[in-house]
Amino acid sequence: MSFFPASLEKLIEKFASLPGIGLKSAQRLAFHVLSLSDADAADFASAITEAKSKVHACRICQNLTDREICSICASPNRDPSTVCVVADPKDVAAIERAREYRGRYHVLHGVISPLNHVGPDDIRIKELVERVSDGGVEEIIMGTNPDTEGETTAKYVSRLLKPFGVKVTRFAYGIPVGASLEFADDATLMRALEGRQEI
């Protein structure tokens, strides 16, 4: 049974349908929206429709953009011969924050995950293969997460791309900067040992 007006109940329901938002939080958010000025509420609503209608995948790298080609692919300062392959647009944002990488990206929009019924055809691998076969790419850096699904995806993609004669590399594994050996897990320690470098 509902104790709020129908249109308020509907808004609560909409918020509650978002990931990680329970009923109490949804109520709190809906009441907050009611407390906004008319202009601010209209602004919020239009932000949703605008983002939804304008944002789409870049024709080249599949990253999210509101232009035809994203700002990274369109930039003359980014090296087109190096392509970092990531699972998600958020990973692009994370790597860009480090201000170190000068190549381009390819966003897969997912990883191969048989348990979740995601196969190679469900993510943007085909687009990557086309891009490499068009030429101009010399190195592919696999930047998928170092978990089972990310590893599987990296292996699968590298096997597909090897015939094109591109170099396929992987992000280094090791102890995170600032972390202590004491708290590193066994798998990370093992990889850090394997990947040791002369100083």
Added chain:
Amino acid sequence: MSFFPASLEKLIEKFASLPGIGLKSAQRLAFHVLSLSDADAADFASAITEAKSKVHACRICQNLTDREICSICASPNRDPSTVCVVADPKDVAAIERAREYRGRYHVLHGVISPLNHVGPDDIRIKELVERVSDGGVEEIIMGTNPDTEGETTAKYVSRLLKPFGVKVTRFAYGIPVGASLEFADDATLMRALEGRQEI
């Protein structure tokens, strides 16, 4: 610096402006909205504008409604001589859930809180006094929270209403049903003792 398209950044910003939503959650929510179908996203946006434009305060009890008079005030089954005064529409919902109370409500939309610069004129006390002075109300039940601000508000309102000859009562204090004495705080235990009843 922003690493997402402008319209996506704006949506993230909007979500992050909601209470209790941090930047990471806002990103998660914005990406979720992008993953919705066009129809679902439009539905979400219209839920915001609809709720904002339709929901307003009931002319009689100040509770939120999308009609002129809320369903409780409009119901012939609710006793108009008993009015429960609460701080918030959520309190009405909580009391209604108990399915016990058959009177009506008055929603103050806040409590007197000098620390937050909320005085008696900033909440709907004037409307309550008018309602009582119009006659027909015999008992006012103060249902504000049992904290300092709720108590202050209850005392202030009862002093204002006493001259009209209405009975002003307060929710009982005591051990919550199902709780154990061991974990009750001192103030609650003291009030529970004071309010002890013969069995």
